[in-house]
Amino acid sequence: ERGMGSAVGQVPEYCEQITRWVMEVAKIPVIVKLTPNISDIVIPARAAVAAGANALSLINTLNSIIGVDLETLEITPNIGGKGGHGGYAGPAVKPIALNMLAALGKDSIMGRARLPISGMGGISTWRDAAEFLLLGASSLQVCTAVMHYGFRIVEDLCDGLSNWMDEKGFAGISDVVGRSLYRVSDFNNFDLSFQAVARIDQQKCIRCNLCYVACNDAAHQCIDLIAKDGTLVQPQSYDIQANGKEEAIGTRPSVHVREVDCVGCRLCYNVCPVEDCIRMIEEPSGRPSVTWGQLSESQRDVTEDWEKMKKYREKMGIDIH
Ligand SMILES: Cc1cc2nc3c(=O)[nH]c(=O)nc-3n(C[C@H](O)[C@H](O)[C@H](O)COP(=O)(O)O)c2cc1C
Numbered sequence: 001e002r003g004m005g006s007a008v009g010q011v012p013e014y015c016e017q018i019t020r021w022v023m024e025v026a027k028i029p030v031i032v033k034l035t036p037n038i039s040d041i042v043i044p045a046r047a048a049v050a051a052g053a054n055a056l057s058l059i060n061t062l063n064s065i066i067g068v069d070l071e072t073l074e075i076t077p078n079i080g081g082k083g084g085h086g087g088y089a090g091p092a093v094k095p096i097a098l099n100m101l102a103a104l105g106k107d108s109i110m111g112r113a114r115l116p117i118s119g120m121g122g123i124s125t126w127r128d129a130a131e132f133l134l135l136g137a138s139s140l141q142v143c144t145a146v147m148h149y150g151f152r153i154v155e156d157l158c159d160g161l162s163n164w165m166d167e168k169g170f171a172g173i174s175d176v177v178g179r180s181l182y183r184v185s186d187f188n189n190f191d192l193s194f195q196a197v198a199r200i201d202q203q204k205c206i207r208c209n210l211c212y213v214a215c216n217d218a219a220h221q222c223i224d225l226i227a228k229d230g231t232l233v234q235p236q237s238y239d240i241q242a243n244g245k246e247e248a249i250g251t252r253p254s255v256h257v258r259e260v261d262c263v264g265c266r267l268c269y270n271v272c273p274v275e276d277c278i279r280m281i282e283e284p285s286g287r288p289s290v291t292w293g294q295l296s297e298s299q300r301d302v303t304e305d306w307e308k309m310k311k312y313r314e315k316m317g318i319d320i321h
């Protein structure tokens with residue numbers, strides 16, 4: 001690290017100072033590119049805005065070490081046996097980029113400045129591109145995917161995006177830019193009465209039991225293994241040699257969600273290898289709708305005193321297990 005972009009981008013004062021120097025002499029529009037190697041992206045973004053930047057772009061790469069060679073014990077890749085951090089990019093960084101983009105879109109100072117934002121970080125498909133637009137990017141950049149697939153990927157992005165916009169009835173990019181920002185919120189504004197449960201389509205299920213393992217070992221132990229006669233089956237008590245769906249249906253128990261205990265964490269949904277086999281279904285909870293913010297105002301003691309919170313939960317029939 002030679003104290004260049006990533007280093008100065010982490011110090012808002014430098015970000016502002018350097019942008020100001022550039023703005024003094026620039027004869028073309030200046031786009032300040034932000035590093036994601038910082039906890040709050042809004043701070044350097046505001047610094048660049050204060051210095052008069054014409055636009056922003058984000059994200060650059062994340063500092064990362066790819067791995068260690070277990071034979072030589074060297075960092076990999078390395079130069080003559082020594083390695084340092086490289087820049088992580090591509091699909092894995094997309095959620096980070098979207099979060100940072102949305103943070104800028106929600107910031108009131110950024111909102112008043114109305115600077116165009118160029119979005120990047122993991123864009124590989126037209127769907128990715130659409131998501132960046134929806135969260136406030138008015139132009140897009142693609143690096144890793146071009147390295148991987150070549151420039152022709154841009155045509156695929158344009159075609160897909162254009163078809164999707166036609167389907168949705170969007171006349172131009174400006175109809176899309178920032179359209180989902182109002183849906184980005186925080187815990188304070190989420191409805192505490194919201195309830196969703198996992199539901200399994202038995203016709204599609206291949207009985208791989210990945211959902212059972214995920215829920216049992218890492219979530220809320222509310223998926224049961226059920227034998228043909230309806231009795232509960234203990235794990236490891238049945239033949240796991242089945243090859244393919246047909247055989248598995250004959251020899252393995254089926255998986256059933258005890259919906260009353262399901263907290264809607266989506267872990268099973270994420271591990272299921274069969275498309276649309278597990279769906280998350282919104283269920284009316286029967287409790288009045290209230291957010292944490294509203295509760296803090298109307299019943300502050302409940303949000304500050306653990307015993308009062310426990311009583312509130314009992315009264316509302318909220319069971320945390
Ligand atoms: C091999 C490589 C080299 C890069 N070099 C630069 C660079 O010199 N300057 C820069 O601002 N960003 C550089 N980037 C960052 C990209 O421009 C982009 O911000 C980042 O990779 C995220 O987008 P992506 O997921 O589409 O790759 C580089 C990225 C990669 C993968």
Ligand code: SF4
Nearest residue numbers: 215262263265266268
């Ligand atoms: S959503 Fe979570 S709690 Fe509900 S069945 Fe799936 S893994 Fe279990």
Ligand code: SF4
Nearest residue numbers: 205206208209211272
């Ligand atoms: S992960 Fe999906 S396919 Fe596998 S057992 Fe569960 S529901 Fe069936």
